[in-house]
Structure formats: structure tokens, C-alpha cells
Amino acid sequence: MKMSSEWKTLEDVEKNIFECTACPLSETVINKVVRKGSDKPKVLFIGEAPGKNEDETGVPFCGRAGKILDELIDYAGLEDRDWAVINTIKCRPPKNRNPNKKELEACKPFLNRQIELLDPKAIILLGNTAEKAFCPDRKLEWGIPEEINERIVLKLYHPAALIYTRSRIESQNAYIDQNKHLFE
């Protein structure tokens, strides 16, 4: 694999993702899951790891959690050109377990370069795994933005966590209301 600094475009990154065998998840993956949305987003959502539907289709957030992410995007008033979503790792861990530290580290050059090239105004970490991958030495409060590596970063609930606890959607919407400026 080339050095990530040699990946000049999103297409370079994506080609290297498809060819990657840097961790054992490459042996069980059906489809690598790369990105959905704009290539010049104001807001970049970072999810956790691909699940079953994503593995089968190669599309991020295409199942029930995807519908909840769509609701979040609508609530925030984002147009299609304003947002993109990627995951911390690009291959599904078997049985939907959380990715381990080695897998997160192996996939991090892709995550970092996608962020650099997409160059969003704000990063929304969807859940604790996204936080662990993006800023392993920092613990963020839900809904409280922080500046990390010269970018504004906000941690929200992962949409899958809202499927069975719809009451948390009110909290999530309140976090969005409090941070409207990040979505404008």
C-alpha cells in the first residue's frame, strides 16, 4: 500500500481501500463500504463500522439506522450537497462486533485522508467507536462541540442507538438545535 500522502484524490483513497488487506477483516468482507454523499461536504458524519446491510450492498447507512440518519440530516436542514458519511473502518467485523484497536489503527490512514480531502467545516462523530477512532486520547461530551486538529467536532448518538430508544431522539434534536451554526 502507498503512503496515504500519495493519495491525491478521493478516488485514489477509494482504490486503495478496495485493494487493502491490512487487517483480517479483508478475509470476511463481502463489500467494502467507502462513502456516501457530497465530495465537498460542509458536514462530515463518521459512523462506526459497516453492518450486515452495508456489507451486502457496499453503501453506508442503508438500513434502519440509515433512515434515522436521514431524519437527522433533514432535521438539521442539510441539503444533499452539504453532507457526507464515512465509517471508521471500511470492512464489516463478523457478527457486528465492535472493531478492535488493531483494526481501527490499520484503517486510520484511510479515515484521516478522507477527512483531509473532504475537508468539512464540521465533523460529527456518531457514537463512541467513532470517537475512539478519531480522537483516542480525548473524551467528548455528547452534544458539546470541541476543536480538535483545527476542526470543529461534535459527538452525537449513533443512529442505531436510537432505533430502540426513540426518546433519545429528543436529546439528539436538542443537540442539533444548540449547534445550528455548524449545519448552516
Ligand code: SF4
Ligand atoms: S478494515 Fe480497513 S484496514 Fe482492514 S482490510 Fe478493510 S480497508 Fe483494510
